[in-house]
Amino acid sequence: MADTHPNVRVRFCPSPTGNPHVGLVRTALFNWAYARHHGGTLVFRIEDTDAARDSEDSYNQLLEAMRWLGFDWDEGPEVGGPHAPYRQSQRMDIYADVAQKLLAAGHAYHCYCTTEELDARREAARAAGKPSGYDGHCRALTEDQVAVYRQEGRTPIVRFRMPDTPLTFDDLVRGPITFDPKDVPDYGIVRANGAPLYTLVNPVDDALMEITHVLRGEDLLSSTPRQIALYAALAEIGVGNGSTPRFGHLPYVMGEGNKKLSKRDPQASLNLYRERGFLPEGLLNYLALLGWSLAEDRDVFDMAEMVAAFDIDDVNGNPARFDLKKCEHLNAEHVRRLAPEEFVRRLVPYLQAPGLLPAEPGAEQLDLLAKVAPLTQERMVVLGEIVNMAGFLFVDPAAFTVDEEDAAKVLTADARPVLEASIKALEGLADFTPEPIQAALREALVDGLGIKPKFAFTPLRVAVTGRRVSPPLFESMELLGRAETLRRLAAAVELTPAS
């Protein structure tokens, strides 16, 4: 806070392949928080250079997810900016031009090796215990050799020529890291068909967009020396402003069994969390804890607090395991923090999904929801639970059913007199509100039949709400109304075996 740098320019640059996953969200979060903390600029860039994997659908999902999470960006799709366009598929001429310049300046060269040849040599190198990257085969081809290759019909890729000096950088998370040139071989930057690769377009755009800090996943740590070398070459040929960004590599988000959380892992899918009813607040709060902490003794915070406190130096380099239980707990905390009206507002879609509420809920339905919501708010981990918790109030009475398992356990022969006595007690009750309901039922069941409260009320709960777990019983009865309550109690009597 005291030490902010408004000139910070960071970027979030996902590739639109499939569903957004939580690791991606964590990276976006840290970049966003870093930009906002420093009062800098967040650039949102779409890296859709792989036609085989990227899709328009994924692109739309990505934007939608960013909006849902509450991230805003200063430059990028839909907001534009001085470095537009921000979709790499629309910048192909730029990359072709840069590749041409790199070739002309000798920083890159044509490589005619086939994939098969490369694979074979890589295997051999590995077997011999040597670094298995590209071996420099085409670094210095003679014109005759080139002519031969061309005659064979080979089309070359463009390969970047790495310098032969050690490359060091000071990682913002991990400190100084040095790579020996023999471990960082020349690498491809343009496919044989002319399509540029990530290895080219990512640094080129970072240079052109004047990115100052690159915060990304640890999986890209070992390609950082290549990018630094490419930056130097770009500076030399006049692409970008000549400066190299700082790099910070965020810890992995691990899934079950010490494996990097994969896109295919269902636990990784952002959409799944949305569907279950996670709040953006809760999910982001949890994700922030994967590699960072606000304070020693505080886990629950909102994004404003995170922005105020976040800095990259405080990020921990350890891989972090995604702990669903803790994620759920934090979500529950945020659910409880919601203002009542806001809580109700967010609940609506989750009741609409299974058809318990229509697309345009009526005033009466919303009123009922507003009344039951407070009874559920602190019992809830994810919003989707509203369906099981309060569905009994919204379901068409004709369609109301009792959970089979719960009925089998609770609506036994013993329950029959309990239900019958309850009906009798409630029928003539003058004031059908929680206090009188409770008093009447206690008198009839606990005092009258000598049954412990716990066992007296459970059959009623199952009869009225359909489940053994529900919002408080007497309030539930009031909201259901006397007529329907009595009808359900009577129906439950029919379900009990006659003794």
Place this chain on the structure above:
RNA sequence: GGCCCUGUAGCGCAGAGGCAGGCGCGCCACCCUCUCAAGGUGGAAACGCCGGUUCGAAUCCGGCCGGGGCCCCCA
């Protein structure tokens, strides 16, 4: 196989030479209680290993072991 990152309770984070260790989740017990939650109280549980530096090491150094990643005409 080579290189790089990483190693504090089951999990996530604090602690950065000085009482062997803090917080949260989870777990166990008890209290509260119409169910489930929430809340309250208490409890079990950790510095990967071996050396070195030092009066003193979770903290500094080296080695080992473990985990992960990268090494692609994917990003």
